[in-house]
Amino acid sequence: MGTVVSIELADDLPEPRLRELIESTCAWLHEVDARFSTYKEDSEVSRLQRREIRPEECSADLRLVLDRCADLWRETDGYFDAYAKGPLDPSGYVKGWSVEVASARLAAAGSTRHHLNAGGDIRMRGAAPNGGPWRVGIRHPWEADKLAWVLTVRDGAVATSGTYERGAHVWNPRTGGPATGLRSVTVVGPDLAVADAYATAALAMGELGLTWLAKRVADGYESAAVTEDGRAFTSPGLPVAP
Template sequence: MGTVVSIDLADDLPAATLTAMIDDVCAWLHEVDRRFSTYRDDSEVSRLRRREIEVADCSSDLRHVLEACADLWRATDGYFDAYAGGPLDPSGYVKGWSVEVASARLAKAGSTNHCVNAGGDIRARGLSATGKPWRVGIRHPWEGDKLSWVLALTDCAVATSGTYERGDHVFNPRTGGPARGLRSVTVVGPDLALADAYATAALAMGEPGLAWLAKLAPDGYESAVVTDDGRAFSSAGLPAAV
């Protein structure tokens, strides 16, 4: 998926069991990359884009992703759009969803304390090896060696979407141009797939995304935002570390 994934297991389990868990997660993430990559000509997504296959012929995972993207398009008034850049690109949902599934697989295998980090999209369960919540730093959008916030996470997910690292990769579907107004959007909540998509949608909205993010708090999704002109905002329930 064009990023580095780290898996931190803090369970007191036999080494062989932990190794098997990691092998399973790695196999799953490579499967996701083979199926959903927009950079691989032989991926299922690429074949669908070229109309070599129909939706009805796709895997159940791809059909799920397409349905989820359609639901998010409606829920975000079109700002989360898997077609915003032109051809189908469900990456804004797939990375968070794949890590959420990876965490669920670890939990099913017996891991109650772990943290999976895919390029800043993070799903944490239980406690870290210190016996305390997992600490996650949110990178400062201009100064790479500094942090804007430090979060303390237990049984939740965090996703950040921004323009400071990959440049103009999120588009405003209303204007057709690159997203403007927000430099960094972080969303914390119970499901990484949704947190990832919500962060992308808010970034696409620009400054109106601040009011939209506030409406997500009753559903358990907190947020932290830095605007293009350097202002910082965070919701009241953001799990910031003391």
């Protein structure tokens, strides 16, 4: 996964059961990493890249991810592109998808109050330990010790894509070069895989992404963005803490 994952369970369950749920979640995320890593030569994605296996021979999970990446490529007018840098790299979808699936698996196993954070891609269900909504701080895109926004979410996902930590890691497929124009994009919505992909696509679009994001509100996805020259934009329903 290339990142740190934190798991917080607020359920009133026996401690051994909570440990079981955490262990099963970690096992799932390690399984995803083994299958989808572009750095491991024996991963399914790497074998597909080398054409050792055909798409129809891939696992159901990989076929699903490839189909969703193709859907998002069409939905974003090509700005979300698993082939943006040449070889297949579905990582921009996989991280959010894997955490969304992990949350669904936890819910099915009896955890109705939890918070999963994979490098800033966050999925929350139910109430926080204090009984209220979960609070999510969005890092200031220039000052690491400050927050740009604090969001309150009870059931939903928060994904942020930016250039302030990993540098130019998102590509603009139109120019073939690093994305410019936006410093940070945060998307809040019901599905983390979609929110993560939308944040990545909007960052790739640059300032055109602001208009594109505004059209996603009708589908339940609110957003916040900061431009490279320091202007901040939020959609009307962004759940900002008072």
